[in-house]
Amino acid sequence: MLSTMKRGAWADDLTAIRDASLDGVIRARTLEQLGVARSTVWSRCRPEGPWQRILPGVVLLHNGRPSTTQRYLAALTYGGPDCLLSGYAALDVAGYSTADRNDVLLLVPAQQHRRAVSFVDVERTCRMPDGLRRGHLRYAPPSRSLIDVARRLSSADRCRAVLTSGLQRGDVTVDQLARELGDGPNRGSGLPRSIVRELGDDAHSVAELQAQKLYASSGLPRMVHNEDVFGPSGEWIARPDGWLDEVALAWEIDSLRYHFTAEAHAATLQRRARMQRAGIVVVSTLPRQLTSDPRTVLADLRAAHRLACVRPRPAVFLREAA
Structure with a gap:
């Protein structure tokens, strides 16, 4: 419960105002409840003033550039207690890379009237999801976002x-x-x-999808994707991105971007070594080659296929579906 100060007393100690804010974001109405006259609120939000009106009815208690978190808090304050961040903003809060997107998508219940304004895009919806929280930020789950x-x-x-x-x-x-x-x-x-x-075809990256489309133009035998390969004693060897079973040829699309960590990339190198020790011919392609130099990628695949055809096929196999 806010305790209203004596008119003008707020200026002697701004602690109560800062405490009532979320990272410096506060409703104009809350400021009035704290004893700040409406005319004073908007006077302090003038271009030369110490505060700023970041969204309708929402004040930021400094006049500099708002942080990303302050923008999100301002949007949620503007939207009301039942709204949620979605889209790029929600993905950003959840830890996704969003390339510094400036727009903020706000989901609000269909019966609530809020308009898109400034950096906030509003979507009224009858399907409000159960929200997630990180600190004071409320956001839609990943599937919706x-x-x-x-x-x-x-x-x-x-x-x-x-x-x-x-x-x-x-x-x-x-x-x-x-x-x-x-x-x-x-x-x-x-x-x-x-x-x-x-x-739904088991391709889990943009690069793998591009690779499958390029391979379709190669004239080579049908390739299967993301299948487990085993050795003669039933030991698991690898799950290559592409596999030509007739000649035991594996195609790997390699990029740290798609393996997330150095540890995961090291595991990729170890998997490739296991395949080569088992006699598998391995073709490695960088994702950027798929679009920047597709002719060379196809030439590499055809050359590897010719090599695989002239050497004895190693004793490796796909596990049959149960």
Whole structure:
């Protein structure tokens, strides 16, 4: 419960005002309840003043550039207690890389009237998800946030990159993304629906999807993807991105970006060494080569296939489905 100060007494000690704020973000109405006259609030929010009006009815208690967290808090303060961050803002709070996106998507209940303003985009929805919290920040779960981003994209590659980021982190499954799309509005759903269908084929990165499309033009035998390969005694060897079983050829799409940590990349190198010790011919491709130099990638694959055809096939096999 806020205790109203004597008119003008707030200026003698700003502690109460700072304590009532969230990282310097406070409602103008709260300031009035603390004894700051409305005219004083807006006077202090003039360009030369010590505060700023960051959103309608929301004040930031300094006149410098707001931090990302302050922008998120301001949006939530503007939206009210039932709103949630979604889209890039929610993914940022959840720890995703969002390339410093400036827009903030706010989900508000359908019966609540809030308009898009400044850096805040508002979506009124009848499907308010159960929110997550990090400190004072309330945000939609990854499945909703990812789809809310995807519905606003026009680039297929960017849409794949966003959706596969959730799959790679283990935050969502393809089925969860498909359900979220099915339950949501049709507006903007065409592209993410097609991407989710592609992701259902067990390709878990943009690079792997690009590789599969390029390989289709190679004229080489059919390749399977993400299948476990075992040695003659049943020991597991690897799960390469692509596999030609007839000649025991593996295709690996290598990039630290898709393996997240140095430890995971080291595991990739160890897996490749196991394959080579088992006699498997391994082709390694960097993701950027798929688009910058596809002819060389295809030439490497065809040369490796010729090499695999002339050497005895090693005793390695795919495990048959149960």
